[in-house]
Amino acid sequence: MSYRKTSILKNIDWTLVCIFVVLVLFGWANIISATSNFETYEFLDFSGKAGKQFIWMGICTVFALVIINIESEFFIRTSVIQYIVTLILLVAVLVIGKKIGGARSWFSLGGLSLQPSEFAKPTTALALAWYLSRDSSKWKSLKARINSILLVGLPTGLIILQPDAGTVLIFAGFVFVLYREGLSGNVLILGFSSIILSVATVLFGVTKSSYPIVGDWSGIGWFWVGWLIIGSAILYMIREATVPRKRKSVTTWGSIVLIAGLIFSIGLHTGMDNVLKDHQKKRIHVLFGIDVDDPDADMNIRHAKAAIGSGGFSGKGWKNGTMTAGLFVPEQETDFIFCTVGEEWGFIGSFLVVVLFAVLILRVIFIAERQRSKFSRIYTYGVASILFMHFLVNIGMVLGLVPVIGIPLPFFSYGGSALLGFTFMLAVMLRLDADRFKMLR
């Protein structure tokens, strides 16, 4: 018994544990500041948010120790059950959940609130790992592909119904897992290209221009004309440069790309014009720096940037942030916690947080790649993808580079469910990693 324990402690990835602990503690320090105001400072007042978070940190520590001591086989075997339980919870929350901020995402148990979608992230990763690691599931087969997409799509669909756009975006991160397991790189390129094309469509869409015959209309028209002419010219040059026997396929595929892009852009433009509500359009316009002539439209993000910017190089010091104390930034203890980091710890602090997250995710990828078990590797990739999407969307949002979508910053944001979810995710990963020399599936 004692032998086994030491062997596990020896094989635990302590680098990752250290980063995790540092992030949680630093996050807690910022929650204390963000939930204090000019007159009072909450420390271990357990009715306050900082106190509650402290209790959650205690619970998570115990929870992590318990999980580390469970055999890896257990997670592999129960992954399907966990996934099904998660689905049941996601359905249940739609029925008996508490509506907070327009979304039915929470179970209310006495004084405690639980968000099942936080647990859906690791359980979906486990289920995907279980499915793809079966010998019978070959990525090459269409059935396996469809099933994988269904596995991820099912919880995603239920979360859309809440609706919780942020968490849905996190599930999109599973594309990286599939990519690692054989999904064509073209899918990533296609995704990236559509983002670029979308940005161009929005930017051209708000300009005004005049046309022969038609008269005044959106400048997007010129963009479409240019797309076809310049696109055809480039296609022609590529065709001339390729060997004659491949020319036909270049022409075919190039034409498909050109026309598909045009249809995508036209669809997006008309869609944005007719389907989106004004406030949603404004959000998108604010993001692209288009003047929306409404001071309130981008107030949150302006205040967020002001808080970060006012931190300067070394920050105003812990609990000395005037933007934080004055409650200028909304939800500053949860989704916008990075503002408090920026204001009170300055460039040094925020730089450190960005680097720590990057190192954390890179470390998770490193761990994933050293797994001999396919299950462990796929699950660990899931963890990396989930963390990356959180990092990308949350910090991008407070820096004004990504639309305002409410998702927490892992380990930093106040909230028990999220902390518990991330702890579970990492603890399972650590245990799988510690067992990497065993023969697992």
Next chain:
Amino acid sequence: MKSSDLKRRSLVFSGIIILIAIIYIARLSHIQLISSDWSNYAAMLTEDRVRLYPDRGLFLDRNGELIVSNIASYDLLYKAKDAKELDTTAFAQLLGLEEEKLVKQLEKAAKYSKSKASVIVKQLNYLEYMNISKELYKYPGISSKTRSIRSNVAGVAGHLIGEYRETDRSDLDSDRFYKLGDYKGKSGLEAKYESELRGEHGARYHIVDIISNKKEIIEELDTMPKPGNDVTLTIDLELQRFAENLMEGKRGSVVAIEPSTGEILAMVSAPFYNADDLTGSKRGVVYDSLRTHPHKPLHNRAVRGTYRPGSIFKMVQGLIGLDEGVIKSHSIIECNREIIGCHGAHTADNLAQAITHSCNPYFREVMRRVVLQGEDANPLADASIGLEKWSERIKEFGFGTNLGGHLPGTRKGSVPSSEYYDGVYGKTHWGYSTIYSISIGEGELLTTPLQMANLACIIANRGSYVEPHAVRDIGGMGKPQNSYITHTISVDSHYFEPVIDAMQKVIEDESGTARRARVEGLKICGKTGTVQNKGKEDHSAFIAFAPRENPQIAISVYVEYSGHGGTWAAPIAGLLIEKYLTGEVNYEHRLDRILEFDLE
């Protein structure tokens, strides 16, 4: 695909992570390190600046005596949100207002903003406020605010000093120094030296939260207001006060200048008003009554009143005649009364006699010789050329100019030119015979009392003057540099002596027209003028300087609709000169006569 190829895909993912981290760090360095926009914006959001008002500079007289200082006044403010069950009947009674009017005002304030306090009663003075303040606690929603207003403690020179009152929209638009409800100098010296007097604002900073609650004071950012500069005037308070006493009940003006420096010693425009009546809660009523008064008390006659110069102008004609060489001081000209009338029993005069007797035909002839010098064979064209030259020489004496414009509101008056007459009669359709009335100071000539006092300075200085001004010192830095120019007239200085001889005789001779200005022991030189008004009493005008050698004071006095120059203007000037040079008044009978004279 081989498993080693798939393994390489981890590098793609890692690369994306590193790329995103680099983008975010670049963005962070821009927001936090390079651009200061965001931290400025944060400062704007979190720091609430309370403006601290500086003390406005004082006005002092030439001896350092206080003329205008600052006093506290009290505004009453009303905040509709806090005013529950306000007893308007009792409140109106307390303020001494009609209830109906008060209720209307309160409704207007409530309509403007319920949660913002707006002013309902302006500028209560200390006594008014003390009476009200003990009762204010009974009226929720009513609060008071102190502001600094001006008080003319000496009670003099209201026209010169001008008004300090609330800014209007155009002030706020043109200068960001002012905020709504701020006061500034709006006329007179208050306006002219506004930038010196106003000082610099200070600030006290508070940290505020998103709903603008004040939280903490940030002392390190606070700045103290910088008080405005005191302005020391050239006015002699005692002389000014005495001049105002003398002009009480009359219409007209007094301008007294120190000839050697151009400093205004006293400047009165009558009727005048108590400057402090134009501040305080009753300003509107007082201003309206002044504005509609038939004698125009708001009109500053000393610099804005324009009169025909009359006989006084003959001295200028004589000086130009001498300098042009068309007469000598001993040249005798017959008093030919066929073309122009005259007064007195003389038949032929030299220059000094002509000035003393105020001989009209003499100066008609002098100007004729100046204008018609045979430059052109056609006498009409000759007159045109000659008048142009004459008018340039007249302007040298400061007529038709604003004398540097150092006194607010200064008018130029008018000196007719050839172009002017061309416009009236047509080119070469007029000759000297058309325009000769200007030779005796009548016709189209218009001058101000300030220009006439300046003429007295020119003669006292024997041919030069310093641009008249009213400011001696600003903030202990002395006179504004290079601003008061000395002008020298191109009339040779020795030509002045016969004129001055004559001026002395005007006062000292048994037959002089200004015997009433005579002061025993003082050599005063003067000249009366009588400005004719059709169908009404003449304006009484007089200029003088004294003593004859090393003159200390030059003066012009106008008393409208009162009679001959020697009757009223001369004795007033005499009393002022006596007071200024000897410090006392011994001619009590003369003083009583002036004080009793009331034109109202």
